[in-house]
Amino acid sequence: MTETEPKKPRKKAEPKIPKQRINTKDWRKLPLDNWTTATVLVMFADLNRERFGVTEYLPFRNWNVERGMIKRELDRYGANVMRDVFTEAFETHTPTRDYPILTAGFVISYMQGRIIARKNAEQAEKVRIAAEKERVETVTIDHAELEAWL
Incomplete structure (x- = not known):
């Protein structure tokens, strides 16, 4: 371009629409797909404050x-x-003088195994009962064969 040629006007950039940020610390309203470690830590801090009256959450x-x-x-x-x-860990835990709060690390290390095992056993029992109920409903009794057998 030379000095005699007029400058072309610049196109105005379209305004950027900011991404809507998800508050990962609002664990009660946050969809489970968006849960992060921060969500869990806030959950533990809130539940410890609500259930045990502890104001400061300390990690495991x-x-x-x-x-x-x-x-x-x-x-x-x-x-x-x-x-x-x-x-479930918060529902079953009883605080002691030595351990007044429940931490995520403690639950994962010492309570998670038995809670998941119990939940899996309950789920397996439900499946077994449903299968048994379905099997009983599909069984047909041949009365003639039953009379002959008796």
């Missing part, structure tokens, strides 16, 4: 270890199973 060993444990279990079992495990 340290923050990085606890975040790693939570992340591994969320990837392994999914948020739905882990939320159920954590909820």
Whole structure:
């Protein structure tokens, strides 16, 4: 371009629409697909405050270890199973003077195995009962054969 040629007007850039951020710390309203380690940590802090009156949540060993444990279990079992495990742990846990709070690391290390095993056994029992009920409903009795047998 030379100085005599007029400059072409620039096109105005279209305004960027900002992505709507998801508040991952609102664990009561957050869909399970969006749960993160931060969600679980806030859940534990809230439930400890509500149930046990503890104002400060402290991790199991340290923050990085606890975040790693939570992340591994969320990837392994999914948020739905882990939320159920954590909820049941809070329902069954009785605080002591030495252990006044319940941490995610403690639940994962010492309580999760038996809670998941019990839930799996309950689910297997439901499946077995449903199969038995279906089998009983499909059985037909041949009365003539029954009379001959008696």
